[in-house]
Amino acid sequence: MSRSATSSPGISLRLRRRFLESEALRGFSLLSPTLLAMVFGLAMPLLVLFTLSFWLQDYVDFIKTFSWKNYADFFAKPIYGMILFKSIKISGMVTLATVLLAYPMAYFIAFRIKTNKLVWLILITVPFWTSYLLRVFAWKLMLGYNGVVNSGLKSIGLISEPLEFLLYNPMAVTITLAHAWAAFAILPIYVSLEKIDRSLLEAARDLGENAFMTFVRVTLPLSLPGVIAASLLVFIPTVGDYVTPSLVGGPSGIMIGNIIQSMFGKAFNWPLGAAISVMVMLTITAMVCVLLWGTHQFRRRVA
Amino acid sequence: MNVNRPWWRPDGFAVYAVIYLTFIYLPVLFLPLFSFNKSKYIAFPLKGFTFQWYEKMINTPDLLEALMNSVKVGVAVAVVSTMFGLLAAKAVTRYRIPGQGPVLGFIMVPLVIPGIILAIALLILITQLDIPLSLWTVGFAHMLLCTPFAMLVLISRMEGFDKSLEEAALDLGEGAWMTFWRVTFPIVLPGIIASLLLTFTISFDEFVLAFFLTSTDPTLPIYIWSSLRFPTKIPPVLALGATIFVLSFVVVSFAEWIRRRGVKLESSSGI
Numbered sequence: 078m079s080r081s082a083t084s085s086p087g088i089s090l091r092l093r094r095r096f097l098e099s100e101a102l103r104g105f106s107l108l109s110p111t112l113l114a115m116v117f118g119l120a121m122p123l124l125v126l127f128t129l130s131f132w133l134q135d136y137v138d139f140i141k142t143f144s145w146k147n148y149a150d151f152f153a154k155p156i157y158g159m160i161l162f163k164s165i166k167i168s169g170m171v172t173l174a175t176v177l178l179a180y181p182m183a184y185f186i187a188f189r190i191k192t193n194k195l196v197w198l199i200l201i202t203v204p205f206w207t208s209y210l211l212r213v214f215a216w217k218l219m220l221g222y223n224g225v226v227n228s229g230l231k232s233i234g235l236i237s238e239p240l241e242f243l244l245y246n247p248m249a250v251t252i253t254l255a256h257a258w259a260a261f262a263i264l265p266i267y268v269s270l271e272k273i274d275r276s277l278l279e280a281a282r283d284l285g286e287n288a289f290m291t292f293v294r295v296t297l298p299l300s301l302p303g304v305i306a307a308s309l310l311v312f313i314p315t316v317g318d319y320v321t322p323s324l325v326g327g328p329s330g331i332m333i334g335n336i337i338q339s340m341f342g343k344a345f346n347w348p349l350g351a352a353i354s355v356m357v358m359l360t361i362t363a364m365v366c367v368l369l370w371g372t373h374q375f376r377r378r379v380a
Numbered sequence: 381m382n383v384n385r386p387w388w389r390p391d392g393f394a395v396y397a398v399i400y401l402t403f404i405y406l407p408v409l410f411l412p413l414f415s416f417n418k419s420k421y422i423a424f425p426l427k428g429f430t431f432q433w434y435e436k437m438i439n440t441p442d443l444l445e446a447l448m449n450s451v452k453v454g455v456a457v458a459v460v461s462t463m464f465g466l467l468a469a470k471a472v473t474r475y476r477i478p479g480q481g482p483v484l485g486f487i488m489v490p491l492v493i494p495g496i497i498l499a500i501a502l503l504i505l506i507t508q509l510d511i512p513l514s515l516w517t518v519g520f521a522h523m524l525l526c527t528p529f530a531m532l533v534l535i536s537r538m539e540g541f542d543k544s545l546e547e548a549a550l551d552l553g554e555g556a557w558m559t560f561w562r563v564t565f566p567i568v569l570p571g572i573i574a575s576l577l578l579t580f581t582i583s584f585d586e587f588v589l590a591f592f593l594t595s596t597d598p599t600l601p602i603y604i605w606s607s608l609r610f611p612t613k614i615p616p617v618l619a620l621g622a623t624i625f626v627l628s629f630v631v632v633s634f635a636e637w638i639r640r641r642g643v644k645l646e647s648s649s650g651i
Contacts, residue, residue: 100475100476100477101475101477101478102473102620103475104472104474104475104476104477105477107467107470107471107475108467108468108471108472108477108483110464110467111464111465111467111468111471111487111527112468112483112486112487114464114523114524114527115421115486115487115527116523118502118520118521118523118524119486119489119490119498119524120486121505122498122501122502122504123501125500125504125505125508126497126500129504175404178400181393181396181400182396182397182400184393185393185394185397186554189391189394190417191391191579195636198400199632199636201401201404203405203629204404204405204408206581206624206625206628206629207408207411207602207621207625208585208600208601208604208621208624209585209587210587210604210605210606210608211411211617211618211621212407212408214411214443214614215407215408215410215411216420216639218407218410218411218414219406219407219410221423222423223423223424224423224424225406225407225410228425235447249626255409256403256404259403259404260404270647275532297475309492310491313492313493313494314494314495316494317494317495317496317497318494318495318496318590319495319496319588320587320588320605324608326418334494334496336486336495337496337500338496340499341503341592347500350500350523351500351504354496354497354500354501357494357497358497361494365492374577
């Protein structure tokens with residue numbers, strides 16, 4: 078495992094001994110291939126993205142002098158801020174919906190199911206083996222003009238003409254995303270519920286708390302790490318989602334991902350696209366900080 | 381609260397579980413339904429049963445080529461990211477490393493960046509370095525995305541690893557490489573298999589990174605994306621989706637069967 082040089086036996090032996098004795102050195106040398114790949118593939122692109130956001134587009138070339146113009150444009154034209162705000166709103170709704178819907182299900186598997194929990198977990202992930210694109214497309218099929226919902230309502234005689242407001246709006250985007258990310262919410266919540274020491278629940282009951290208060294003061298606070306993990310896993314990727322708004326969003330349902338894509342496509346303004354991306358990352362970071370601070374406060378109050 | 385109630389007895393939670401499962405299954409089940417529908421258009425009412433879309437799927441070279449591209453990229457990404465994940469997981473579970481928290485946090489960053497931002501950041505870097513876009517650039521991007529997943533899976537498998545087993549092997553005269561091969565590897569194997577499956581699946585289904593980083597060779601999600609714009613191209617895609625679904629079901633059931641057999645063998649031989 079040692080990779081030290083072997084120029085002269087005395088030095089190499091000493092180097093080798095030092096290498097073997099130092100935990101940190103051996104650890105880092107094992108870690109280094111992964112770390113190097115990630116530095117090259119992650120830190121560098123992000124740095125380049127950040128740099129580009131201060132350059133300007135000049136037809137097919139970049140003007141490589143420092144400028145705030147892209148950020149000025151971002152704040153001058155309200156459309157960018159509005160769409161970013163709308164994306165945050167949609168993702169927030171999606172996160173809330175997935176976590177609220179997933180929690181009882183995760184609770185059910187963790188506390189009520191005694192045997193074959195693995196079968197239940199597999200049962201929940203099976204729908205997500207279908208391609209993401211096809212799952213989104215499936216909602217077009219559900220909500221479309223000749224779709225499942227319209228055909229169903231028509232066949233039981235509730236409506237005579239298909240409803241047109243089901244598809245191509247922010248609501249359709251929200252429902253589709255909430256469906257597409259369901260498994261990402263259930264699994265972390267399930268894991269944190271499963272870890273809870275059952276004797277704590279019994280203790281709370283013995284000490285006179287009722288079932289509801291036991292849940293609020295013991296189960297819920299102890300499962301918060303799972304809830305936070307689930308929220309982050311759903312919220313962060315959905316803010317920048319591009320596929321779902323393109324397929325089911327229509328003009329009123331476009332999100333910031335579509336704007337970024339257009340800057341690298343039709344609108345062809347890479348630096349402005351980079352600046353918008355930086356703004357998205359800053360906003361997400363701020364939102365995550367607020368979320369973590371909020372749960373910290375909640376914990377201090379209740380637990 | 382009666383926690384010993386069997387799940388099939390009507391109970392608020394059980395009813396909810398059924399509703400929830402309906403919500404996550406219902407839309408997805410309509411896809412295979414339409415792959416057997418005798419109409420070019422994906423709309424109700426259904427027109428009758430047919431296998432023609434499965435025939436058409438086999439006879440669409442573009443689709444099969446995209447499928448092969450995705451398999452190639454997926455296999456390469458699974459192997460490489462699992463190796464990176466294995467090294468990192470071994471490093472953090474075996475050694476005490478200063479600054480371990482920030483280092484791990486840094487490797488996890490791809491999990492908390494919207495895909496589209498990672499995609500354009502890579503696109504900018506790659507074009508600035510004058511590297512041509514190809515399946516290689518897609519594979520590189522997928523490797524970045526998959527390595528944190530591989531690392532998480534392998535860390536959780538290695539966390540309880542008893543380091544004295546390795547020390548015993550070294551004391552008994554095995555070299556470092558043979559110790560890894562004969563002691564560490566067999567113990568970690570289930571984690572490696574889980575990591576390979578997970579990373580392959582992620583790469584196989586990934587759209588946004590591939591969308592920005594490939595040139596003329598489409599991966600399967602990109603082929604699906606382009607055919608979603610042409611209603612008549614959709615039925616063969618649905619047929620392929622259904623086929624892949626059935627195949628993965630067989631693979632997972634088989635893996636689970638092997639696992640249970642393994643557990644049984646272990647317990648019967650008294651280990």
